[in-house]
Amino acid sequence: MKKLTSYYRALLALLTGGSLLAIFLVVFASSLSRYTFNAPLLWSEEFARYAMIYGTMFGASLAYIEGRQIGFNLLTDLLSARARARLALLVHLASLAVGVIVAYSGYVFFTTRGSLLSTGLGIPMAYAQAAMSLGGVLLALTALICFLNSVHSLRHGEEN
Secondary structure (H helix, E strand, O other): OHHHHHHHHHHHHHHHHHHHHHHHHHHHHHHHHHHHHOOOOOOHHHHHHHHHHHHHHHHHHHHHHOOOOOOOOOOHHHOOHHHHHHHHHHHHHHHHHHHHHHHHHHHHHHHHHOOOEOOOOOOEOHHHHHHHHHHHHHHHHHHHHHHHHHHHHHHOOOOO
């Protein structure tokens, strides 16, 4: 399971970094085009916005699997290590449920409104709106992996 977690983490890091690189390259090319040739790339802002949304979805799952998400530890720090580990199981299950709900909501959203065309790129909005579903699926998958890793750690008395 640790190897799968490692590969999944690497994939999320690659996708997050790729999104950031795409944003940088498009904004740089647009700025260069605007100030060098006085011909801005009209589609660049919209592309950067969509790449940022996808990057956020990838990055949120990456932060979760690395344990770098925002946490309120004031009360949990008062618990024993074993109680914290058991509470983490509940948190992972709740996160999995939220991921499924977000994925389904995103699916409903892009299947009902996805036929609209984006103004800058001229592509169906479903491509941009699918980020919400993908983010939900990634969150659910990440929560499941974290849950399974936590169960393994609890059974074998390891620190998470």
